[in-house]
Amino acid sequence: MPRFFVATPLAGLSSLSLPDHVVRHVQVLRLKEGDNITLFDGHGGEYQASLTQLARRDAQCEITAFDDISRESPLWLGLAQAISSGDRMEFTLQKGVEMGISAFQPLSTERGIVKLAGDRADKRIARWQEIIVSACEQCGRNTIPEIRPIISLKQWLAALPPADSHLVLSPLGTQRLADLATAPQRAWLLAGPEGGLSASEEGAAIDAGWTPLKLGPRILRTETAALAAAGAMQTLWGDYGR
Template identity: 50%
Template sequence: MPRFYLPTALAPHTTLNLPDNIIRHIHVLRLNAGDSITLFNGTGTDFAATLQEIGKRHAQCHITAQRQPENESPLKITLVQAISSGERMDFTLQKSVELGVHAIQPIISERCVVRLSGERADKRVQRWQDIAIAACEQSGRSIVPTVQPIVSFADYLRQMLRHEPHLMMSLHRATTLRDIAPAPQSLRLMIGPEGGWTPAEEQAALAAGVQTITLGKRVLRTETAAMAAMAAMQVLWGDF
């Protein structure tokens, strides 16, 4: 059933005029009056609805019921991702949402090729948030992970929450996920850019209490590392 994100108050037995972005999607999918859709507003509830009217620039639906889907992982992973270039970052965010990420914190590290600030940074964060929303629509999630504003690596270390485990992907002085105990309920996974972390960054992270982890002796691309680590964590501590 088609799912659409609608960031407004939703309730059963109400009729809504749908916004332009959903109307365009309805036309692309060639939906008709009488077809069923699902709406969600990011709060964890799905709302079943029936399309009543569809025009070129107008569509109306009636909400018939609500339900609480139980598809959120018990493991809350915040992905602390050094910004990668081009479609790699988009891919990483999209797949992390499908894998159950709780939130995403983009950071700028020394070897980041992409440098964003000001209005350009704000627009890119909004683009990434839109990608997260689309991934929720596709994967059936009803809680939308938040993409946080971009910060520098140094600023992130200064403001990091010390009580929450921080696991940094690295090949140096690293342990395996199996050796981490006790099993965390929430954590921060730190993934470097295409060129990896610099020795100075790894040293600063270790000094701040970050633990380095490895998925083996092979060097993984940044987008591969994020996906592989999250999948392994879901197997060990989540809902896989």
């Protein structure tokens, strides 16, 4: 059944005029009056609805039921990702949503190819937000992961975010996920750009309390590394084995 995010709070509503972006999707999918759709507003749960009126630029639906269902992992996982170039960052965000990442922190780093600030940064964040919402529609999540404003790695390290584990991906790391003494309920993962974090950046992260994590003997690309780690963490402590 088609799923759509709407920014309007849906609790207590019996009918709804669908927003323009949903109307366009309804038209592309060639849905008809009487077809069923699923709506979610990001506040938890999802709503079953039936299309009642369709026009070229307007669509109305009747909300028929609420399902108090969550598809969030028991592991809260944040990803601090150095901004990568091309479509790599978008790929990381899209697949990260599918893999259950709860929050994204884009970082500017020394070796990062893409430099964003001001209006360009705001536009890129808006684009990334669209990708995250679309991924939630596709994968069934009813809670929208947070995408935070772009900051420098130095700024990020100055204030250690609350978590049970702080892990930085490093080819030189010796710590393995299986070696962690206790299973975290809340974890942050830090991943570098295409060229990796510089030695000074990695050293600063370690000094700030981040544990260097090694995923294996092979060097992974930036768009692979964080997702591979997220998948392993969901297998060990999340909901992949449930």
